[in-house]
Amino acid sequence: MSIRHGLLALLERGPRYGSQLRTEFESRTGSTWPLNVGQVYTTLARLERDGLVSPDGTDEAGHTLYAITEDGRTELRAWYERPVERTNPPRDELAIKLAMAIGAPGVDIRAVIQAQRAATIRAMQDYTRLKAQALTAIESGQARERDDVAWLLVLEQLIFQTEAEARWLDHSESRLVRLSVLAERGAPTAPPQAAPTAAPTTAPARPAAAPRAARSRRG
Amino acid sequence: MHHPHQAQVFDPPAAPVLELQQLSRVHGSGATEVHALRGIDLAVHPGELVAVMGPSGSGKSTLLTLAGGLDTPTGGRVLVEGTDITTASRKQLAALRRRSIGYVFQDYNLIPALTAAENVALPLELDGTSARKARVQALAALEEMNLPQLADRFPDEMSGGQQQRVAIARALVGNRRLVLADEPTGALDSETGESVLGLLRARCDAGAAGILVTHEPRFAAWADRVVFLRDGRVVDETLRTEPDSLLSGRAGGR
Known part of the structure; x- marks a missing residue:
């Protein structure tokens, strides 16, 4: 999941707090995928639950800092090494x-x-x-x-x-x-009435439909 | 960041360098008549690069050859800097082609027996510039393309990308106001193709008007406007928009 690993990648450079992570994520990607601070904190909470980051005190302004753990580094390394999965093509x-x-x-x-x-x-x-x-x-x-x-x-x-x-x-x-x-x-050989715009009740439309169906079965 | 060619859109438009009015070209007659172009209207202003796209046979190349006075329309007018080239004398037309219009083709069209500098100087010399002055200008044009080291090489001693950049130097030498490019990136790899487009873009940012015929969307995207042709008619075109409309945040702040 890209936000999760994106945050881990930023934390690998040193401890950071939530809105700082958001700013750095966006400047890397030119705000192409805007993040809100709520998403960042939710993701940090899950990363902490999974033991990939841990709280790391506060800075002078009182922001809670997070640091990457050893497990977090291992997960990040594995993410870089593993190709992005393509099991389900995204809906287009x-x-x-x-x-x-x-x-x-x-x-x-x-x-x-x-x-x-x-x-x-x-x-x-x-x-x-x-x-x-x-x-x-x-x-x-x-x-x-x-x-x-x-x-x-x-x-x-x-x-x-x-x-x-x-x-x-x-x-x-x-x-x-x-x-x-x-x-x-x-x-x-189809008569002109057999064109798709012709009234459906006219008889000549039917013979024209049959060979069309036959062709599509062969193809 | 302010981009040089953005200013063009919001200023009152200067007189167009090229204007096509109801331009038509019919080949053959009677049962074998082929309408290559059917009443095209198009104006290209200084600073503007217009890309023309469309399936093969849609009239893209015909449009370009008519705009450059290399063929005569069967209907309508072509104005280059206000002069109707469809009624101009041969002599006027030849002078216009030498001085005001630069052509870039897919197959470069460099003269094999001439060096790069001689190829670039040729249109100036044909126009009566002394050989010495023409060479000075040719070397300056090669410098602009970052190719001064190629001045004394012959076309068969250059790569395709180098030949095409020399061809562009020749198309732009002497400060031509209208640049017409027909698939200029045709046989080039994508990086070299991009650098060729960058050169066209830079010249248009400096005030020239350009038409680029291409089937490559990525290269057409360098243009200010993209005109779509089908069966000799304009079926659609894109208008310029500000980048901020697409990606918020960073783009606007820089």
């Missing part, structure tokens, strides 16, 4: 939407794809602009260089993810165009 609203849009009445799937493509590319433009800023910050060699490099990696991950989405949209569109071309070629 876009994939679900396209899956539902296939054959949905009154839905122009190419329009759905294009609206998403524009939004996806726009997100990439934003990430790319932020990336240019991060690169400038790194080149200027300011004090927060390590945070800037971390932020750059996170941004580039977002760019690659959106790029994958844009490519998949392009692919889906050309795939659908190709398949619809094939479907049209495959039914040359």
Whole structure:
């Protein structure tokens, strides 16, 4: 679980208090995954229960400090060494939407794809602009260089993810165009009334439906 | 942090460097007629990089060759810095192509018998600049691309990435106001492709107007606007937004 291990990783650099952990987590990841202080304290409580961190006195301002334990270091090491699990693909609203849009009445799937493509590319433009800023910050060699490099990696991950989405949209569109071309070629004898928009009660629609079903079984 | 090209959006727009008005291009006639472009309107302002995306055959490259005066439209107008290049004389058009427009193609198009510096100096010399002055400017352009060490090398002595950066130096030499790039990252690895995009971006931030035809979303994302073509028409485009709208916090504070 990423927040748990993220906090352990920060505590490995020395004892810290809750809101300090939150600030450092966010500056590493550019606030891409905002944390609230409540989440930080809940997570610290669980880490303490599991013996991975322990309270470590207070600082001058009276903040309760936490320190990583030996078990915590072992767990952190194991986290770095173990690939991220992929047993369940995360639910993807876009994939679900396209899956539902296939054959949905009154839905122009190419329009759905294009609206998403524009939004996806726009997100990439934003990430790319932020990336240019991060690169400038790194080149200027300011004090927060390590945070800037971390932020750059996170941004580039977002760019690659959106790029994958844009490519998949392009692919889906050309795939659908190709398949619809094939479907049209495959039914040359169908009378014009057999088109999907024809009234369902007309007799000629039925013979056209049969070969279509047969084709899909063969495919 | 203030990004140089952000200012462009909020200032009253300067006159466009390039304006396409109802631009159309039909190939063939009658039964074999092919409409490559159908009434495109597009304006590109100083400081602006516009990416054009779309499936193959959508008209991307046609748009670029018409914008650069390398082909003649069958309808509409192309204005470069206010001059209608579709009605300009051959001589005017040639001068405009040498002075105001820089082209970057996928296959670099460097002349194999000339060194990098000679390739870059060529458009200036063709335009009547003395060989000595042209060389000085060419070396400055190579310097800008971080390639001064390549000045006396021939194209076959350079990597693909180096050749493309020399081609960009040639496209930008003499302070061209309009840069047209057709898949400039085509055969390059992704790091080199990115550095090529960075150069185009920097030149546009410095005041040029650019059009980038690409099928790579990651490179199109360097543009201020992305125009989507399908079947010779603009079907959609992205507008500029502020980064803060997407990621809160850090982006705005720096």
